[in-house]
Amino acid sequence: MSTGEKYLAAAYLVVFAAVLTYLVLIALKVSRLERDLAELAELARQRADG
């Protein structure tokens, strides 16, 4: 692999890694929101019962 090819691969990989990291962060956020919603649903259920 030539020097030019190495730098080219690095530039494309940086963008790919950024998008991938962003996807992981979004997935983490969705799981947090799911937990929050489940907690709120439980609270609402308790209110309705009580």
Add this chain to the structure above:
Amino acid sequence: MSTWSRNNAAAALSCAAGLLVLLGLGLALLWAPEDADQGISQKIFYVHVPVALTAYACFGWAAWKALRLLWLGDERYDLESYTAVHMGTIFGVLTLVTGSIWAKVSWGVWWSWSERQLVLFLILFLFYSAYFMLRYSLDPGPRRQRSSAVYALFGVVLIPISFLAIRLAEGLIHPVVFTRDGPQMSDSMFLTFCVCLAGMLTLAAALYSVELAGKRIDERVRELRELLA
């Protein structure tokens, strides 16, 4: 716009972004000819320039939403403007990193302080990074919304300055590809660039809509929590 249509718009944008980015990558690596002067490393152009233009577009979009907030006073534009600045900052980081990689292989240095284009982009990036400090130093409410909007609107002035700097200055090593005579590249290179730019803009739009949806849900969950507390 309803939640259903927003979610479907995000899905459609994500599919389009995936297809365009893959097509652009294929064209850049397999079809576009190598530059006679720089060789294969010139192909960094197909990722660096679209990413930089996308960052400008995001900051411009943030300013437009900020203007709408100040003009109409509708609170939803605050979140939209903030999300656009968020996206612009991410693309700004990518512009600086890919630009540094290209500079190292072409000029032999990671950064050159004598290049006005680079320094002005860094100033633009730092200006928008400070947006978050301003935003989170104020309590949520109309004051924070207005201050953030004014700041986002001021930042957009730096975009044409950053753009024009390279054309007004002389003796630069940063290349000027788009001149008054049109793009200084072959048709196949220009077509590849257009596909890559479309891919990057669509990717930014998809990320923007997903991020915005996440922030809206977050806000509603917070409201619900306060109501149920």
